[in-house]
Amino acid sequence: MSARQIALGDPEVPxxxxxxxxxxxxxxxxxxxxDLCLLPGCAARVQDADAECTCDTLGARxxxxxxxxxxxxxxxxxxxxxWRALRAAVEAHPDRAVILADAHRRAGR
Numbered sequence: 001m002s003a004r005q006i007a008l009g010d011p012e013v014p015x016x017x018x019x020x021x022x023x024x025x026x027x028x029x030x031x032x033x034x035d036l037c038l039l040p041g042c043a044a045r046v047q048d049a050d051a052e053c054t055c056d057t058l059g060a061r062x063x064x065x066x067x068x069x070x071x072x073x074x075x076x077x078x079x080x081x082x083w084r085a086l087r088a089a090v091e092a093h094p095d096r097a098v099i100l101a102d103a104h105r106r107a108g109r
Contacts, residue, residue: 025055 025041044051090099 026053 026038026045027041028036028038031037038045038049040046040049042054042056044054090096090103093099
């Protein structure tokens with residue numbers, strides 16, 4: 001057994017796998033015969049081993065989540081501005097009480 005294979009185990013002594021030891025994406029390893037083998041982690045490499053890896057890395061997931069959070073915060077800011085403007089318009093309206101009563105009825109309150 002070569003030093004490179006100890007971490008992965010071999011057919012006689014397989015390595016125990018835990019969430020911390022399972023690769024997150026594609027990786028190459030050397031088998032017992034010395035051949036370089038690919039364990040694909042993405043659909044692109046299942047189809048073609050020479051294709052660019054499209055595995056979702058931790059950094060890519062974090063960046064995507066940051067973009068989603070930024071987008072959600074912006075949507076919430078816009079909704080808050082709209083709500084304050086709408087509320088001010090209702091408060092200033094002569095039929096304020098009727099409008100609020102109708103809104104409460106529609107909201108089931």
